[in-house]
């Protein structure tokens with residue numbers, strides 16, 4: 360969800376105002392994805408690198424995450440959405456960690472959709488943590504298989520992403536789902552995240568449907 364800062368400065372607002380506008384953009388996007396048959400969504404909200412931002416901004420973001428869970432949890436639960444944190448929860452404040460963990464518990468049996476929220480997430484760190492976990496559990500790392508690594512990631516049990524939408528025109532993955540995105544289709548739009556809406560979801564999915572996915576093989580003609 361990139362471009363909150365640019366959206367705000369372009370309007371003479373503070374970066375935090377941009378993040379607030381970014382939060383408002385989430386619900387219509389998830390609803391449109393769901394309407395179009397996309398029932399597993401991951402929002403990249405805060406990376407392991409984002410801690411380097413000014414502490415005011417980090418604090419405001421953490422506050423927004425807490426507020427958003429408090430405000431949205433009931434409705435998400437009613438809509439059958441299962442919420443999961445993708446990221447290292449140990450480094451979050453007690454308040455945020457407890458809110459996230461409660462949201463996960465409350466929604467654990469929901470089956471209509473899965474919403475992964477990536478907070479304190481980094482693809483490289485996720486791999487390091489996974490390997491440490493395997494080693495700690497006594498796995499023979501000299502014989503490690505792809506399936507074991509996949510199963511030790513935060514996304515264990517979920518399919519790999521089919522499509523990654525990147526807003527605000529950046530042509531990079533920024534450490535997002537490095538392992539899982541090996542064959543994800545990438546879609547980059549110049550639209551800034553707070554402006555990204557149902558129409559933009561439609562454009563991204565239209566583009567995705569035109570792609571031929573070969574997974575390194577040859578498509579039979």
Ligand code: IPE
Nearest residue numbers: 360361362363364365366404
């Ligand atoms: C993305 O918007 C939001 C988070 C990382 C939380 P940015 O804050 O990166 O927006 P730009 O890149 O400055 O426009």
Ligand code: MG
Nearest residue numbers: 361362363364
């Ligand atoms: Mg950015």
